[in-house]
Amino acid sequence: xxxxxxxxxxxxxxxxxxxxxxxxxxxxxxxxxxxxxxxxxxxxxxxxxxxxxxxxxxxxxxxxxxxxxxxxxxxxxxxxxxxxxxxxxxxxxxxxxxxxxxxxxxxxxxxxxxx
Numbered sequence: 001x002x003x004x005x006x007x008x009x010x011x012x013x014x015x016x017x018x019x020x021x022x023x024x025x026x027x028x029x030x031x032x033x034x035x036x037x038x039x040x041x042x043x044x045x046x047x048x049x050x051x052x053x054x055x056x057x058x059x060x061x062x063x064x065x066x067x068x069x070x071x072x073x074x075x076x077x078x079x080x081x082x083x084x085x086x087x088x089x090x091x092x093x094x095x096x097x098x099x100x101x102x103x104x105x106x107x108x109x110x111x112x113x114x115x
Contacts, residue, residue, distance in 0.1 A: 001089060006050040008088060010057065010081065018058040033061040034080040036087035055084035082109045 013021075015031035023029030025037075038053040057080050059073075066076035086102055086109075093099035 001085075003050070003052065003089070006052045008052040008085065009054045010084075011054065012057050012059045012077075015058050015060040018056060018061070021056060031058055031061050033058055033065060034084045036084040038088045038090070040088070040090075052085070052088040055081060055088065057081065057084070078113060079106070079110065082106050082113070 018035060019029050019031045021035055022032055025035070027035075035056045036053060037056070039048045039051045040053065057077060059077075062076045062080055063073055066073045069076065083102075083106060086105060091098070091102045091105065093102045
């Protein structure tokens with residue numbers, strides 16, 4: 001993805017905390033699986049060097065989703081981390097075409113990580 005020398009922070013939280021964060025940052029105040037806060041945009045971004053941003057994952061939601069998808073929590077967290085990092089890199093899924101492109105990159109990265 002062209003960011004070998006980059007950093008990011010990953011934080012695991014509860015549903016209550018991720019709902020609070022979502023509300024604090026303009027989204028509906030309800031639990032979600034992953035939030036991404038890029039640092040490559042906005043005031044001061046030029047001073048952050050290789051810092052991509054923060055990925056916040058709700059382990060409660062991830063656990064529920066893993067059960068629903070009949071997979072492990074590790075696999076679900078891996079997929080959410082990939083999704084969050086792609087958001088940090090500027091990808092989104094608000095338009096259908098963007099969503100398809102993002103899902104394709106996610107699939108390629110899952111294959112690479114799964115080895």
